[in-house]
Amino acid sequence: MACSFVRMEDKIKTFSKFGDTKKGGITRFSLSEEALAARAEFVRRMEAIGAAVVTDDMANIYATIPGTEDLPAIYSGSHMDSVRQGGNYDGILGVISAMEAAETIVSEKIPHKHPITVVVWTNEEGARFEPAMMSSGVICGKFDKASMLASVAKDIPGYTFGEALEASGYKGEEKNRITPEKCAALVELHIEQGPVLEAENIDIGIVEGVCGMINYEFTLSGQAGHAGTTPMPYRRDALYAAAKTIQYIHDELDKLDKKLVYTTGKISCHPNIHTIIPDEVKFTLDARHQDTDVIKQVLAVIESLPSVVEKCDLTYEKAWTRNTVAFTPELVNLVEKSAKEYGYTNRRIYSGPGHDAQFLIDIVPATMIFVPSIGGHSHCEIEYTPVESCLKGANVLLQTLLYIDEK
Amino acid sequence: MACSFVRMEDKIKTFSKFGDTKKGGITRFSLSEEALAARAEFVRRMEAIGAAVVTDDMANIYATIPGTEDLPAIYSGSHMDSVRQGGNYDGILGVISAMEAAETIVSEKIPHKHPITVVVWTNEEGARFEPAMMSSGVICGKFDKASMLASVAKDIPGYTFGEALEASGYKGEEKNRITPEKCAALVELHIEQGPVLEAENIDIGIVEGVCGMINYEFTLSGQAGHAGTTPMPYRRDALYAAAKTIQYIHDELDKLDKKLVYTTGKISCHPNIHTIIPDEVKFTLDARHQDTDVIKQVLAVIESLPSVVEKCDLTYEKAWTRNTVAFTPELVNLVEKSAKEYGYTNRRIYSGPGHDAQFLIDIVPATMIFVPSIGGHSHCEIEYTPVESCLKGANVLLQTLLYIDEK
Structure with missing residues (x-):
């Protein structure tokens, strides 16, 4: 047949x-x-x-x-x-x-x-x-x-x-x-x-x-300032803080089960001008795994994030989740x-x-x-x-x- | 008076x-x-x-x-x-x-x-x-x-x-x-x-x-893919590569003179969808210092960047410069x-x-x-x-x- x-x-x-x-x-x-x-x-x-x-x-x-x-x-x-x-x-x-x-x-x-x-x-x-x-x-x-x-x-x-x-x-x-x-x-x-x-x-x-999945959105809130006038110690650079947070999330999630997939696919930066220190950056995290326990471990990593990164406030909210x-x-x-x-x-x-x-x-x-x-x-x-x-x-x-x- | x-x-x-x-x-x-x-x-x-x-x-x-x-x-x-x-x-x-x-x-x-x-x-x-x-x-x-x-x-x-x-x-x-x-x-x-x-x-x-200044634009080129289907080892994630590059630039430039100011103020991500692995990310670097030698050290850091970061191709071009x-x-x-x-x-x-x-x-x-x-x-x-x-x-x-x- x-x-x-x-x-x-x-x-x-x-x-x-x-x-x-x-x-x-x-x-x-x-x-x-x-x-x-x-x-x-x-x-x-x-x-x-x-x-x-x-x-x-x-x-x-x-x-x-x-x-x-x-x-x-x-x-x-x-x-x-x-x-x-x-x-x-x-x-x-x-x-x-x-x-x-x-x-x-x-x-x-x-x-x-x-x-x-x-x-x-x-x-x-x-x-x-x-x-x-x-x-x-x-x-x-x-x-x-x-x-x-x-x-x-x-x-x-x-x-x-x-x-x-x-x-x-x-x-x-x-x-x-x-x-x-x-x-x-x-x-x-x-x-x-x-x-x-x-x-x-x-x-x-x-x-x-x-696979079960979760999707979160993170926000780093800093302080805008002129790229040419604000000394580094005074800065609250939301994009640098976001880069550090993405790196931290990667480092921690890489320790979990190898079948876990996770992605930061979207990022937005305000005001997104080359001569202005960014005051707000948002990015997403999509993570998927067939095992609910692994998804729980991902949530634990998210919850372990500091509330302040490079002097910027870090907040996050759940966009949606799906059970396996x-x-x-x-x-x-x-x-x-x-x-x-x-x-x-x-x-x-x-x-x-x-x-x-x-x-x-x-x-x-x-x-x-x-x-x-x-x-x-x-x-x-x-x-x-x-x-x-x-x-x-x-x-x-x-x-x-x-x-x-x-x- | x-x-x-x-x-x-x-x-x-x-x-x-x-x-x-x-x-x-x-x-x-x-x-x-x-x-x-x-x-x-x-x-x-x-x-x-x-x-x-x-x-x-x-x-x-x-x-x-x-x-x-x-x-x-x-x-x-x-x-x-x-x-x-x-x-x-x-x-x-x-x-x-x-x-x-x-x-x-x-x-x-x-x-x-x-x-x-x-x-x-x-x-x-x-x-x-x-x-x-x-x-x-x-x-x-x-x-x-x-x-x-x-x-x-x-x-x-x-x-x-x-x-x-x-x-x-x-x-x-x-x-x-x-x-x-x-x-x-x-x-x-x-x-x-x-x-x-x-x-x-x-x-x-x-x-x-x-201050003299330089402004460069960096491009990370990876491969798009579905956030739910592409195992981590297969990925060429341009945004993760960009986050690593920004971190590298910060780490290296922080070693230079304390009066140096530098900023990544602008970032763009393609296709910028939360369920798609980014295939192209561009970001800027603005750096300023009164001493031409320090600006030269910044250029040396840029030139020291690897051409491949996290399996993504890294290229850059000068947007403009200004002498002190x-x-x-x-x-x-x-x-x-x-x-x-x-x-x-x-x-x-x-x-x-x-x-x-x-x-x-x-x-x-x-x-x-x-x-x-x-x-x-x-x-x-x-x-x-x-x-x-x-x-x-x-x-x-x-x-x-x-x-x-x-x-």
């Missing part, structure tokens, strides 16, 4: 046209004209293989091919929307792989007891309408629906998600939502969005869960079994980024499959996974769905 | 109205409506005490009260323009003090052989039309006049300094410029713009010269003698910021007098010097002009 290289390649190429930036990537905001064209192509292709297509009240699409018994469906899919100038694999590859698995099952007449539902989640990226993972969040009770409908487009003043939803033609009924009763299991394939699998020459990442999410162990084992079945190199891995599946696990059994991202690039136009790697992912997905069906 | 507290206070209050921000400071760009109102007030007051007023081709104003002999004039003054939301003392206090010294000489009928010329330099700040010290620079051959006339306003697209000059009504003849033949000496009073005098409880700064300028020693001594005459506490000091006098010293004997800036604040609305301090400065200026006259 194997998916088709030719069909996978065709699907990747076809969906890359919707929102093509002509620079190797796509801009395909959720429910945009480009996204609606991609949805139409999805519906057309799924109906062509005999799927029944419905949408729910958040415009999530469910395309179901019937099974031989009256059982809950096995779900697989991901999202079709992208960030601005994103790539051709993030999200869409999970949809394409599920389509390809379903198409293989249909064309090869592979017997299956459970219905197979290919699902497209609306607005995973939150690139136009915040927050990310909006629709899976509403379904799983993470977000209030009315607030989500009122979310205003970042790039179109006053334009709400609710308006985009009404205009899309994809708004369906709430009764069509995925529920625990309807769903036997959910498997989402995704690109890794990191460099580990490629660097270790691994075909398949068996995703055990999504563990996927369903039986499903994780089936993904591993499937990878071994094909002889693909594989390893267990935790996801750093968030995915719809991390919300769905609250209501249905769920897991994920990762394929390598070349160079670790994602959310950019050079994001790339070779068709060969995509095909291996689709094969593992296909086999996992069939193992789940057998149970 | 002493200037008048009441008149000084009146002048400070009056000129603070021209461009009043209503928040304690002024915005008075050179040749703006507000600056022209201040000029009119200056001309009115100078003519009222019998001065003959002319302007040169860069709209510098020279208001001269005659002496008893046919001698070159003794010049004193500064500028009337400000930065956006600047204070009521930077520049204008030098004009006010020179006005007050002249008014005291006239009202007290103090005999003087040399003419006394109160001068207003056009566009010292360069806040609307770059560069700073534009008109003194043209007169002293530092800047090309045609290029200066073509300088476009930062805040008004297409509007040139030449147009502002023509429209001002203050454009005069080139023959009216200050020249070595016309000028016996030039003394500019200014606020310190730094905290030293106030901190040391000193009334008068005897300015020996203007020494004022005329005889005039510096006369300022000191004058301060002692009044029993004012005083110390010799080098200026960090640039001033018109640093260009004028190329063509005429020149020096400066500093008065304290409370809190070291300048180029902001809370810039402040008490009238008492301003009066002490004006008295020292008056006495210095009279000592020069005696010679």
